[in-house]
Amino acid sequence: xxxxxxxxxxxxxxxxxxxxxxxxxxxxxxxxxxxxxxxxxxxxxxxxxxxxxxxxxxxxxxxxxxxxxxxxxxxxxxxxxxxxxxxxxxxxxxxxxxxxxxxxxxxxxxxxxxxxxxxxxxxxxxxxxxxxxxxxxxxxxxxxxxxxxxxxxxxxxxxxxxxxxxxxxxxxxxxxxxxxxxxxxxxxxxxxxxxxxxxxxxxxxxxxxxxxxxxxxxxxxxxxxxxxxxxxxxxxxxxxxxxxxxxxxxxxxxxxxxxxxxxxxxxxxxxxxxxxxxxxxxxxxxxxxxxxxxxxxxxxxxxxxxxxxxxxxxxxxxxxxxxxxxxxxxxxxxxxxxxxxxxxxxx
Amino acid sequence: xxxxxxxxxxxxxxxxxxxxxxxxxxxxxxxxxxxxxxxxxxxxxxxxxxxxxxxxxxxxxxxxxxxxxxxxxxxxxxxxxxxxxxxxxxxxxxxxxxxxxxxxxxxxxxxxxxxxxxxxxxxxxxxxxxxxxxxxxxxxxxxxxxxxxxxxxxxxxxxxxxxxxxxxxxxxxxxxxxxxxxxxxxxxxxxxxxxxxxxxxxxxxxxxxxxxxxxxxxxxxxxxxxxxxxxxxxxxxxxxxxxxxxxxxxxxxxxxxxxxxxxxxxxxxxxxx
Numbered sequence: 001x002x003x004x005x006x007x008x009x010x011x012x013x014x015x016x017x018x019x020x021x022x023x024x025x026x027x028x029x030x031x032x033x034x035x036x037x038x039x040x041x042x043x044x045x046x047x048x049x050x051x052x053x054x055x056x057x058x059x060x061x062x063x064x065x066x067x068x069x070x071x072x073x074x075x076x077x078x079x080x081x082x083x084x085x086x087x088x089x090x091x092x093x094x095x096x097x098x099x100x101x102x103x104x105x106x107x108x109x110x111x112x113x114x115x116x117x118x119x120x121x122x123x124x125x126x127x128x129x130x131x132x133x134x135x136x137x138x139x140x141x142x143x144x145x146x147x148x149x150x151x152x153x154x155x156x157x158x159x160x161x162x163x164x165x166x167x168x169x170x171x172x173x174x175x176x177x178x179x180x181x182x183x184x185x186x187x188x189x190x191x192x193x194x195x196x197x198x199x200x201x202x203x204x205x206x207x208x209x210x211x212x213x214x215x216x217x218x219x220x221x222x223x224x225x226x227x228x229x230x231x232x233x234x235x236x237x238x239x240x241x242x243x244x245x246x247x248x249x250x251x252x253x254x255x256x257x258x259x260x261x262x263x264x265x266x267x268x269x270x271x272x273x274x275x276x277x278x279x280x281x282x283x284x285x286x287x288x289x290x291x292x293x294x295x296x297x298x299x300x301x302x303x304x305x306x307x308x309x310x311x312x313x314x315x316x317x318x319x320x321x322x323x324x325x326x327x328x329x330x331x332x333x334x335x336x337x338x339x340x341x342x343x344x345x346x347x
Numbered sequence: 348x349x350x351x352x353x354x355x356x357x358x359x360x361x362x363x364x365x366x367x368x369x370x371x372x373x374x375x376x377x378x379x380x381x382x383x384x385x386x387x388x389x390x391x392x393x394x395x396x397x398x399x400x401x402x403x404x405x406x407x408x409x410x411x412x413x414x415x416x417x418x419x420x421x422x423x424x425x426x427x428x429x430x431x432x433x434x435x436x437x438x439x440x441x442x443x444x445x446x447x448x449x450x451x452x453x454x455x456x457x458x459x460x461x462x463x464x465x466x467x468x469x470x471x472x473x474x475x476x477x478x479x480x481x482x483x484x485x486x487x488x489x490x491x492x493x494x495x496x497x498x499x500x501x502x503x504x505x506x507x508x509x510x511x512x513x514x515x516x517x518x519x520x521x522x523x524x525x526x527x528x529x530x531x532x533x534x535x536x537x538x539x540x541x542x543x544x545x546x547x548x549x550x551x552x553x554x555x556x557x558x559x560x561x562x563x564x565x566x567x568x569x570x571x572x573x574x575x576x577x578x579x580x581x582x583x584x585x586x587x588x589x590x591x592x593x594x595x596x597x598x599x600x601x602x603x604x605x606x607x608x609x610x611x612x613x614x615x616x617x618x619x620x
Binding site for chain 2: 032035036037038039056057058060061063064065067069071072073074075076080083084085087088089090093116129132
């Protein structure tokens with residue numbers, strides 16, 4: 001089975017790089033290849049100038065990997081789990097006790113350090129696993145779904161720990177996740193892996209940019225003013241759409257926001273549609289601006305036209321939108337391919 | 348070969364074994380049954396060995412007639428009860444004793460190799476700087492060491508139990524003899540290594556501790572043949588025979604362990620995780 005296909009990636013020292021993709025996209029396989037515990041069938045891999053196939057032991061001495069499951073021995077205590085891995089990572093023998101105690105403190109586990117891990121909560125296990133992963137102060141840290149299955153509080157704690165640890169220029173973090181909020185929150189750059197292929201690569205800002213550097217802004221008016229605002233503003237700025245509290249809406253031409261428009265825009269329409277209908281904020285006119293800095297002037301313009309603005313909601317495109325549009329586009333492409341494949345048979 | 352990291356794995360595996368009832372229980376029960384309960388029963392039974400009907404029933408005279416020269420010599424001049432006690436406790440128990448290192452090696456190796464895979468703790472070990480060879484050696488030693496230690500410990504306990512239990516009949520310290528020394532320090536370790544090698548090979552192909560334990564336990568079959576052979580008079584444990592069986596088992600065991608080492612590659616293991 002082909003898990004990762006023609007993947008070409010350069011990770012920069014000091015960055016937090018996020019590899020996004022849903023289950024089975026090839027994220028874990030990528031981590032395994034990068035650490036020399038799986039051999040790629042073709043191509044070459046260099047990590048910190050080392051070949052994982054040839055220099056695996058040396059490479060793994062300088063990296064840390066948080067696996068998707070904590071992979072802790074439940075029958076050992078938290079302290080024993082860390083002590084054993086401290087020896088495996090060659091932490092100086094006379095420094096093992098101090099290193100382990102420091103980490104237990106840092107990860108707020110000291111009070112349970114001498115209890116067996118099977119008595120720990122999921123969040124505690126994940127924190128312990130994270131502590132184990134940085135025992136050797138790795139230059140490159142791989143995190144495979146670090147907050148998967150954790151409750152919001154535990155997820156927040158783990159994210160803060162990752163942020164704090166990665167906040168050093170010599171430390172690089174390679175984060176595999178399908179949690180897009182987490183990726184947007186933590187990552188300097190992200191790549192989107194889809195069926196083993198890298199589909200997108202860039203900073204979250206680059207990926208969420210509309211392409212021309214512009215953005216859309218919802219101006220909230222009294223519902224009675226919406227029609228007048230639409231008419232007045234479209235003469236002066238790019239108006240995309242509008243709606244009042246009664247569900248009546250209109251779109252500017254060009255198909256950009258047509259919910260029932262062409263297939264290519266279906267994903268965007270679906271993702272953007274959230275929170276924008278019947279939001280109880282009165283009438284809305286959506287306007288495109290070149291930059292965030294243009295928003296005050298836009299509000300002033302509306303005011304000068306006698307249109308009081310009750311609220312301004314910049315429509316920020318998130319990684320979630322990008323990811324979903326990619327995923328849905330992929331589904332649509334597949335549907336088209338299936339239709340094409342079925343065509344001749346049907347005839 | 349044995350660095351700090353290797354010892355850390357051995358230590359971990361031993362702690363885990365001692366804290367796991369499913370693993371520790373067979374390690375305790377088998378020696379207790381074989382080395383405490385059985386000797387006492389045999390010693391009591393020896394008290395009835397002079398009864399002609401019992402001798403006929405157990406075919407003791409045929410067994411005595413089939414003994415090799417040196418063994419026959421060692422029991423010459425003993426009473427019927429003493430002959431029975433000596434034969435049962437020294438010779439018939441010898442192949443049974445081999446079950447102890449075998450069971451311990453299979454149980455610990457199944458837990459250490461397949462069990463670790465099943466609990467998904469192996470992956471974290473694969474990401475450490477430990478080489479495949481060091482990891483394998485650590486795992487092998489962590490299974491061998493308890494088997495050796497339990498074997499020798501059991502022998503010491505058995506020495507005391509058997510001399511005490513049979514004291515009313517033998518009225519002297521009669522155990523161990525040379526054959527048992529060779530058995531404990533040569534044959535028993537070879538049985539442990541053979542059992543370990545079989546379990547390591549099996550563990551590479553199964554995903555659970557139970558499956559590895561059950562299939563690995565098939566290694567006791569040669570021991571059962573030895574037990575049956577001895578009871579049937581086909582094979583009799585004396586020092587040269589014990590040494591020879593040990594040599595065969597060492598060759599087989601080391602071969603199996605080396606085959607296991609060849610298949611123990613993290614790149615192969617990771618493909619099955």
